[in-house]
Amino acid sequence: MSRRTFVVLAAAIAASAATAQGSYITLASTTSTEQSGLFGHVLPIFTRKTGVEVRVVALGTGQALDLARRGDADVVFVHAKAAEEKFLAEGQGVKRYPVMYNDFVLIGPKRDPARIAGGKDIVEALKKIRSAQAPFVSRGDKSGTHMAELDLWKDAGIELDKAKGPWYRDTGQGMGPALNTASSMNAYLLADRGTWLAFRNRGDLAILVEGDKRLHNQYGVMLVNPDRHPTVKKDLGQAFIDWLVSPDGQKAIADYRIGGEQLFFPNAGQEGA
Amino acid sequence: MHSIAEAATQALGLVAAADPKLVDIVLLSLRVSLAAVLIGCTIGLPLGAAIAVNRFRGRRTLIVILNGLMGLPSVVVGLVVYLLLSRAGPLGAWGILFTPLAMVIAQAILITPTIAALSRQAVSDAWEEYSEQLRSLGETRLGAVTTLLWDLRFSLVTIVLAGFGRAASEVGAVMIVGGNIDGVTRVMTTSIALETSKGDLPLALGLGLILLAVVLGLNAGAYIVKETAQRRYG
Amino acid sequence: MRAAPALLPLALDGVAFDAGARHIIRGISTTLDAGPRTVILGANGAGKSVLLRLCHGLLLPTAGTVRWNAPEAPGGPRQQAMVFQRPVMLRRSALGNVTYALKRNGLPYPERRARALEALRTVGLEAFAGHAARVLSGGEQQRLALARVWALHPQILFLDEPTASLDPGATHEIERVIGALHAAGTKIVMVTHNLGQAHRLADEILFLHDGRLVERAPADRFLKRPASREAAVFLEGELPW
Numbered sequence: 001m002s003r004r005t006f007v008v009l010a011a012a013i014a015a016s017a018a019t020a021q022g023s024y025i026t027l028a029s030t031t032s033t034e035q036s037g038l039f040g041h042v043l044p045i046f047t048r049k050t051g052v053e054v055r056v057v058a059l060g061t062g063q064a065l066d067l068a069r070r071g072d073a074d075v076v077f078v079h080a081k082a083a084e085e086k087f088l089a090e091g092q093g094v095k096r097y098p099v100m101y102n103d104f105v106l107i108g109p110k111r112d113p114a115r116i117a118g119g120k121d122i123v124e125a126l127k128k129i130r131s132a133q134a135p136f137v138s139r140g141d142k143s144g145t146h147m148a149e150l151d152l153w154k155d156a157g158i159e160l161d162k163a164k165g166p167w168y169r170d171t172g173q174g175m176g177p178a179l180n181t182a183s184s185m186n187a188y189l190l191a192d193r194g195t196w197l198a199f200r201n202r203g204d205l206a207i208l209v210e211g212d213k214r215l216h217n218q219y220g221v222m223l224v225n226p227d228r229h230p231t232v233k234k235d236l237g238q239a240f241i242d243w244l245v246s247p248d249g250q251k252a253i254a255d256y257r258i259g260g261e262q263l264f265f266p267n268a269g270q271e272g273a
Numbered sequence: 274m275h276s277i278a279e280a281a282t283q284a285l286g287l288v289a290a291a292d293p294k295l296v297d298i299v300l301l302s303l304r305v306s307l308a309a310v311l312i313g314c315t316i317g318l319p320l321g322a323a324i325a326v327n328r329f330r331g332r333r334t335l336i337v338i339l340n341g342l343m344g345l346p347s348v349v350v351g352l353v354v355y356l357l358l359s360r361a362g363p364l365g366a367w368g369i370l371f372t373p374l375a376m377v378i379a380q381a382i383l384i385t386p387t388i389a390a391l392s393r394q395a396v397s398d399a400w401e402e403y404s405e406q407l408r409s410l411g412e413t414r415l416g417a418v419t420t421l422l423w424d425l426r427f428s429l430v431t432i433v434l435a436g437f438g439r440a441a442s443e444v445g446a447v448m449i450v451g452g453n454i455d456g457v458t459r460v461m462t463t464s465i466a467l468e469t470s471k472g473d474l475p476l477a478l479g480l481g482l483i484l485l486a487v488v489l490g491l492n493a494g495a496y497i498v499k500e501t502a503q504r505r506y507g
Numbered sequence: 508m509r510a511a512p513a514l515l516p517l518a519l520d521g522v523a524f525d526a527g528a529r530h531i532i533r534g535i536s537t538t539l540d541a542g543p544r545t546v547i548l549g550a551n552g553a554g555k556s557v558l559l560r561l562c563h564g565l566l567l568p569t570a571g572t573v574r575w576n577a578p579e580a581p582g583g584p585r586q587q588a589m590v591f592q593r594p595v596m597l598r599r600s601a602l603g604n605v606t607y608a609l610k611r612n613g614l615p616y617p618e619r620r621a622r623a624l625e626a627l628r629t630v631g632l633e634a635f636a637g638h639a640a641r642v643l644s645g646g647e648q649q650r651l652a653l654a655r656v657w658a659l660h661p662q663i664l665f666l667d668e669p670t671a672s673l674d675p676g677a678t679h680e681i682e683r684v685i686g687a688l689h690a691a692g693t694k695i696v697m698v699t700h701n702l703g704q705a706h707r708l709a710d711e712i713l714f715l716h717d718g719r720l721v722e723r724a725p726a727d728r729f730l731k732r733p734a735s736r737e738a739a740v741f742l743e744g745e746l747p748w
Contacts, residue, residue, distance in 0.1 A: 026371060035471050040455070057371060057452035071360030072370055176470030183472070201472030231360055231368070405565055406595035410608050410655075411585040420607075424598045506598045506639045 024053035025236045028065075028073035030144060031174035033219070034058035036194030036263055041256045046243050052236050060174060062142025068092060071229030074237040077244075079192075079219040080144035093222035097245050098273035100253050100264040101218045102193050104148055106209035107179070108134075109186040122212040123156045130158055133167040135187035139178050140170035144217070149190045152214060179205075192217055194263040218273050219264070221245075245269065280478030287479060294456075295480075299487060302460040305373055305447070306440040309380035313436050316381075317388030318429065322418040324389075325396035326404070336393065342386030348445030354379040355449045371452040376460070379446040384436040391432040396421050430499045434492055441488050461487075512577035514586050514662045515541040515694055517562060521571035524557055531557050533718040534571065541662075543710035544695040546726065548702075550741055553715040555698040556667050562696065563589050563665045584612035588661040592668045594648040596640035601632060601651050604640045608655045626658035627651075630684050646677025653684045656693075664688060666697040670704065682708060702745050706730060714738045 033039065034056060043054045059067060061078040065087050068076045076093070078084060087093050106125055108116065114132040116125040129136055139146040153160050160168070171181050175195040182189040183203035191199075196207070221241050226234040243249045245268035253266045267273050287295050324335060356362050358370040358378075369375050399421055407417050422429065444462035451458030453467060461484040468477035517539040524532040532554045539545060539562070547555045560566040561573055564587075579586050596604050605623035614622065627633045630650040635643060640651060649669060656664055666685070670678040678701075685708060689695050699705055705712065709726035716737040724734065733739045 031470070035467075053457075055371065055452070055454045055457050057454060070362075071365070174470055176467075176472060180470065180472055199472045201474055229360060231365075403595055405560075405589075406591060408565060409563065409585075409587075409589040410611055412611060413582070416611065420597070426598075506600075506641070 022053060023051065023236065024055050025074040025233050025240055026072065027054050027056045027075050027077055027240070028067045029056055029058055029077040030061050030064060030079065031058045031176065032143070032145060032192045032195040033077065033079070035174075035176050036192070036198050037258070038194065038253070038256055038264060042249070042252045045252045046240060046249070049243070049248075050239060052239065054240060060139070060141040060143035061145075061147070065092075068224045071224070071231060073224055074233045075221060075223055075240055077219065077221045078144055079217050080147045081218055081220060083144070083147065084220050084222060087222065092225055092228060094225050096220045096222050097241055097268060098270055099219045099221050099244055099268055100250075100266045101216060101273070102264045103210065104145065104190050104215040104217050105193050105196060105207045106188060106215075107182065107191050107196060107205050108188040108208040109204050110206050111186075111204070112208060114188065117208040119209045120211050122152055122209055122214055125209045126152055126156045126158065129188055130156075130163055133165060135167050135169060135185050137169045137171055137178050137182040137185065137187045137189040139175065139189075140172045141174065143174070145175060145190060145192055148215075148217065152190070155214065197258040197261060197263060218267075220273075276475055276478065279475040280482060283475050283479035284482040288483065295483075297456070298459055298461055298464055299483070301373065301458075302441060302462070302484070303487070305376045305460060306380060306437055308377045309384060309440045310433060310437045312377070312381035313384040313388045313440075314433055317385045317436070318392050318422055319418055320385075321389040321392030321394075322396040322422050323414075325393045326400050326414050326417050326421070336390075339386055339390045339393065343390050345383060345386065346445065347383055347443040348449065350379055350383045351446035351449035354382065354446065358450065370450065371454060371458060373451070373458060375450040376447045376458060379450045380440040380443065383443060383446055384439050387439060388432055388436045391435065392422075392425075392429060395425050395428045395432065399425055427499050427503045430495055434495055437491065438488060441484070511580075511584070511586050511662070513541065514575045514577060514579065515539060516576055517663075518574045519562070519571070520574065522558075522561060522568045522573060523570040524554075524561060524566060525569045531718055532561065532568070535715075535718075535720045536571075537713070537720055537723065539694070539696065541694050544689055544708055545697070545711050545713060546705045546709035547696070547698045547713045547715060548705060548741070549715035550744075554718045555715055558715065559589070559665050559667055559696065559698055563587055565589075585659065586662045587665070588656045588659055588663075589665040589667070590649070590652050590656060590669050592671050594645075594652040596643075596648055596651065598639070598641060600637050601627065601640045601643065601654075602636040604651060605655050605658050609658055612659060622658050623654075626654040629657050629687065630654040631680070644677075646673045646680065649673060649677065649681055650684065653681065653688070657684070657688060660691070661693055663694040663696065666695070666699075668698055668700060671700065678704070700745070702730070702742070714741070716741070 039056050047053055057067065057073065061080045061083060064076055064078050065083060067073050069092050084096050088096055106122060114129045114134040116128050119125050138149060169187060171178055173181065175191060176199065178189060179191060179195065179199050180201055183201050183205055186204055221244055223234060223237045223241055224232045226232040250266035250268055253264050254262060256263055324332065354375065357364050358367065358375055359365055403421065407420065412420060442462065444466055447460055448463050448466065451463065453459050453463040461480060465477045465480045468480065520536050522532060522535045535558065547558065549555050557566065561568055597607060599607065602623050605626055606619045609619040609622055624633065624636065627636055630653055632647065632650055632654060635647065640648065643651065670681050673681065682704065685695060697708065705726065712724055712726050712729040713720060714722040714729065722729065722733060722735045722738050729738065733742055
């Protein structure tokens, strides 16, 4: 290849890597939401309607909010109400809109050493796991799921710092990797139903406890405050939020199913959500 | 063992179907890593050669540092580049976080020390042989750098391939600075990581096999070109 | 290239060279004039190769001066050349190696090719013009080195045992080219172990012993009746060819 051809080819490669960009917003959300497949279903509908691409950066809830605090996202969509309200209190977000909810489920090995299968009381189940010192995998990553888990231990009156032992495995991972770990260890863990339904490496695991009101998992969406971060695309971001809570968006959410089962239940505008 | 067979089947199925998403992901991976290699060579090869033929204070320290940087963890590079490119960071105004360009930059930073360190070694060895004759012919240090880099072009191919291999196989840097955004910054390695965390291990492994095949193919092609040319010029 | 000012005579004044604690050259003062073919003789370790490199500028003396009549213009075309015991060729064709030297000397492209081909013809290598230089035999590569020199038409050529690794046939070829270079006006300064070669090629001999210039004489007289004791011992010990 002549030297000139080489140079031209090289420049073309370099240029193509830095692709030109149409209009888009950056959405910081959680790994569990992405891995449930919801975005793959819902976002194209919005893009078809408005021509605006939604680019999802999926992290744990804590990381997603931190990303927004640095101004690297336009909209955040997470499921940890307390953390979201703190975010608003800091002046980092404009307004919180409830969007949808699903629930957490307690996953565990079918042979169930802690004898909790079929129960409807999550707090009782956790107490039994603790007494049996059965292996339990925690996400440990400041995610919405992790924060919910910590709240439930508190409700059970168990002080994790004291109670922690080799049975409690703090992995610091996203929902999927934590499920992988639980699957290979035959451990219990708290998961959101969406990720569980989409998860393929179940091994010997199954849902053992569900339906407790305390397992309710509420999702909220916020526009990152353009006064704090002038580069935020506030018009496009707000357009996305408006669509998400509109009948159109809510229907798109409700329509998403895996194996015929609905994963998320829209509840925008619900008081106190 | 049987998950590898399952993975191989998945891989063949994906390739046969020429799944457009997969094609996009493979092409993006190649574009990012090749662009990074280009930058890495443009900076690393002359840098390595210049260190080889010049004498200056601190030269040995610089060589040690360069060699050490070959072991830069990719996730550290990703983190540093993220902090630089973040809106809250010094280069935030560029607005290139979560784009392929950010991934190219991170990978280029990752592999340039490797290319420089290895080319420094190759040119040093050659300089032992060539220096008197080249200086006798009146060659300047700068001229020697160019002459030697061209003369060593066959050895350098291997060095360039090493750089490409490192770039194409890393996941830590591109995950952080790219964000693994579907359709925008999702490359082979981050796809594999994603499918693994979704528990779809056969698919992840299948993608891994495809990545391996692509990298091996490129290596084979480069090797053939190198061998035929080398036979002509000794 | 002939338009450049005359480099010679080259004046060495108290030139010394130390490598660490070892004194390799201990105070040599002499002058090399244009014209006679100068051959440097001496036992191993006498400092012949180092002296050559000091003259050519590849090494800097630790004491004393090496002064040319008119210095070369820095960055300009080279008026000196050197041929080493083992030829060093680039990974290019034979022609490419010669044109490389000419390009470095500032010759424009069309002239480079013509001059390089002429040089290859002079040494009898025109059939190998397109061949990879590094796959040529030792003798052919050394001839190529001389072709490179020929193309440059330098005012002075240093040679460091150019035929030590070659068979008699190749040696004869090299000596022929050296003769042609001398006839064309290049000053020859050569180190050799081969007394027969010294006999054939030298006009004058510089005899080094232990880093000092012990004797300097016209070649005939030196080889038949050396004036110094060290030279006599040396000539007796050296093999006759």
